[in-house]
Amino acid sequence: MLLYDIDVITPSSLDEALEILSSRKGRIKVVAGGTDLIIQMKDGIIPRRDLLNIYGLDELRYIKLDDNDMIRIGALTSFSEIASSETIRHYAKILADAASTIGSIQIMNKASIGGNIVNASPAADSLPPLYALGAVVRVASSRGSREVPIESFYRGYKKLDLAEDELVCEVRLRAMSDDEDGIFLKHGLRLGDAIAVVNAAIWVRRDSRSGLFSDARVALGAVAPTVVRARRCEQLIISKKLDEDSMWNAAKAVLESISPIDDVRGSAEYRREMSVNLVYMGLWELTHRSG
């Protein structure tokens, strides 16, 4: 359905945006890059509403490393900017790797990390890295601002801890240090632009003396209503010597954390196997890196 009867309001500052959001609460929808929203509204997947166009709010476009070793990413920052940022490539490499797989260059140039977070697709590629890196989301409204750890931001399929007058403004992550490592894995049905059948991110901290993983986080996407942490799997790789058998055992433990469904990209059964196999491949890569 064409959008000729939809009005679009373009605020000139974040404050103005928050004002409009609060005065037209629930009757206006945010559009950032528009790469999800425009299609969803045309296809009638989401209700037709007037749009608040924040695409030009450059104050929400930044990548900063602050004095406390925290990386701050403005919500409007595009995946091109994230993928090519020296800061992200050095201190949050798995996020940069994920960013560079999002759609095509044209999508990466426009798609924002805030949009990826709020659109809340279970297959969103930035989310497993954000889970694995323990990111925190900052949201704001004309009432003030608050911070939510990424995992508690999601309460179910496309259910968010986000009020109608709130805007996501920033994501914050701790910069990775030299003893940390990680990997992003995405299984799509072609090498070009493809939505993940399953994606995963693994973050580990290596104990310099034993060479074992002293800490780990494993997150998987497209296998449950939200991205999930595979906690049982994490336990099986922390402080354990990892050989073929124990890697497979740990990988199989992800099955406890996931509840995939059938869709056009794959059956639930296939997604289960892919979850295990992707995590195995990730562990193999991590254990075969010198560290």
Next chain:
Amino acid sequence: MVQAQRWVGKPIPRRDALEKAIGQAKYASDLFPEGLLWGKVLRSKYPHARIKRIDVSKARSHPGVVAIFTHEDIPNNRYGPFNKDRPVLCDDKTRYIGDPIAVVAAETPEAAEEALGMIEVEYEPLPAVLDPLEAMKPESPKVHERGNIARQTHISFGNVEQAFREADIIVENTYTVGTQIHAYLETEAGISYFDENGRLTIVAGGQSPYRDRHEICSTLNIPEDSVRVVIPHVGGAFGGKDDISVQIHLALITLKTRRPARLVWTREESTIAGTKRHAGIIRMKTAARRDGVLLANKTEIIYDTGAYEGLGPAVLDVAIENCNGPYKIPNIDISATLVYTNNYVASAFRGFGAPQVLFAIESQLDAIAEQLNMDPIELRLRNALRRGDVGVFNNKLIGSVGIAKALEIAANHELWRERERYKSETARPWIRRGIGVASAVKGYTLGALPDKGQVGVELTREGKFRVRVSSTEIGQGVLTALAQVAADMLKCGVDDIQLVFADTLETPDTSVTSASRQLFLAGNALADAARKMLDKMRHVAAGLSGEPPEVFDFLDGYAISRDGKTRISYAGIARYMENNNIPLNVVGEYEVPRVEPIPGTLEIPHLFYMFAAALALVEVNTLTGFVQVRKLVVIPDAGKVINPQTFQGQIEGAAVQGIGYALMEEAKIENGILKTQNFSTYLIPSIKDAPEIEVIPVEDGEETGPFGAKGIGEIGIIPIAPAIANAIKDAVGVRPLSIPITPEKLYWLIRSKRSENGSQ
């Protein structure tokens, strides 16, 4: 005929390339005639339903809506190339999701779209039949009154049963092949208007202006000379624009409203309502002797043509003709059925029925080679047809047959000779590499069907030539190739050839642009026209100089006497002709030679065949089932390459379509609903999925073709899927019997083998 070749064989960039690259070329979807109405089509929601009532009154009174048409506005509401089974707008029933019910014409696109939602259609859903095997049962719901068997035939030569008894080995398999969608980048599109002479003009993406005109006129009951069909640049076709799409609907709007109209399908509409490659089931039982000689092949082919036949009957013939591969097999038996279902309409798609059966026979050959522990290329060479051989239908192969040569090139290729080394180069324990080979064959021309075409040539007063063909430029580069051929035949520069194409008013009927034979047919008709033209010019030169006509020869735009003393420019000749009222144009004609069809077929056998061999190097991720094609070597038997650049482009493009067909293009249909309606779910290969492709032409020369050329448009896709399937077998030890070989399908195959072996 020995002809000097100055232009033929040269890699001349296509003449329309720059115009397209700067964004100036106009496609049908780029046209916006003044005062146009926006057309939109209402399509069926049910795969099979009786239409009880259509109420357009609310929609008609919606602001901006000018007219709404239904079946009541169509005088002869059935069309189709073989069997007139398809309604312009559904009347009694809808037969697939997407069947057109009404056409809206409105002042704005918004009004047109909104009006669609206001048309009330009362349906009585009928049980749908979606599985071709089910559809064949007599008790199944009928898609058409005549029953669900659109065509069925049985052909047998020799005695297969006896051969099976005497054979050393027999391989028997059932193959399934999925629907493939053309996915051209430009959807079906067109405009219509009355021209200044009051002629109803349709400018639309298509492949055959004369056939489109015929369908428009016969359904709307208007005289053919009152309609002009023009086909401009087309954004891809591959057979998918061989059938009617927007043309009749556009003509209807303009005819009834007297206003110009524009109708462009959305991507979703194109994937739903556009025609497709036939899905099918192929059972094959193949027998061989211990030394590798093939003894018999028994084939059962079932093709799902969906709700309407389209070109299905001819597609089935091509399947029948090629299901034995390019091999000598003394005993064959083929039963073939074209089945109606409530699925999407299948018709022409590059390869036209051959890619499916070649996937089957080439997998069979591979399985035989494996059982005999024989080199797969050696097995193929042992059985390969050669020129002068008698084919499986007792038909003598009088044309060139380059398959053995192509296979020899494959056997000597580094990728084949050093395949063990290539296979060992893998980076991860779960990655396996494999190399596979396959052959391909397909007749070109329309086989035993009558096929005749005309080409006009006109000498302009500047001494250049205007060549008129109704061939369409669907991206294949035929116009550039024809210009090269014309320049060599008419002895002038390639830039002196102006081409007028695909317009029923301006160009004679050069027959349909399909079956890879446009260059062959138009080229031969052009040769006839060129002969006539040069003859005329020779006589004029004689008249002008007082020398006898036979002393004149032609070179670079001049008639030159044998002693070289008299040189008359083409412009001089043209002026003289004009001044003396000698017509400056001629028409050449060519009728493709053919034989009588064998009983039970429409157009089998062909006199001319194209061939190819291909090698594929694949990498399989055994933990995901994902296959990456790393390299393809395609060795087509080209006759003669007219333009190496367009030739390679055709083969490379076909090869990558073949990769899509083999691995990722899965039209998922559930309960009659296509689940993959856009490019994010119906995946076609991207640049990252395209491997290095080496193209090695075999140039054996086909004497009957222009300068020895054959058709090459389709052959490139045919060997790809089986070569990839065979490479996958080589890599992981399981034989895929079903394409597309998606990661999930292959994963389960590998997985079941792994659990058979009891390992991880």
Next chain:
Amino acid sequence: MRRGSAVVKRFSFVLNGKPVEVEVPPAYTLLETLRNVLHLTGTKDGCGDGDCGACTVLLDGRAVHSCLTLMAQVEGRSVTTVEGLLRDSSPDEVQSAYAESGAVQCGYCTPGLIMATKALLMSNPNPSVEEVKEALRGNLCRCTGYAKILEAVLRVRR
């Protein structure tokens, strides 16, 4: 579903180097405006969903899908389409390279590919084969099999 009357607003932006103003619904896409309103048809519509790249234009110098860009997002910015690459009616080197390498068959994907190539070369004049493939991975071509497209791009890198 809501069926209001059309909202129309005036937008100013720079199109191929020249300031333009259009009055269109603000949620019209740039693609709809270029093709259906301005009849500047070099930019192609292959899907309208961001999946094919045929509609690629440069927005402030970066390759984006015009089918996923609202007019309200174009306000005050600069848009370059394939027509805007011509300099004194002579083709850009990328356009010539595509034409000469045989990278153009039906040509419907070509303008989008050329714009994506242009954007790549502006930020990275000497890309590797891998970088070219990444940059063009969202531009589908059904005709060429991509070999000649790759060749064309490699021909113009520094």
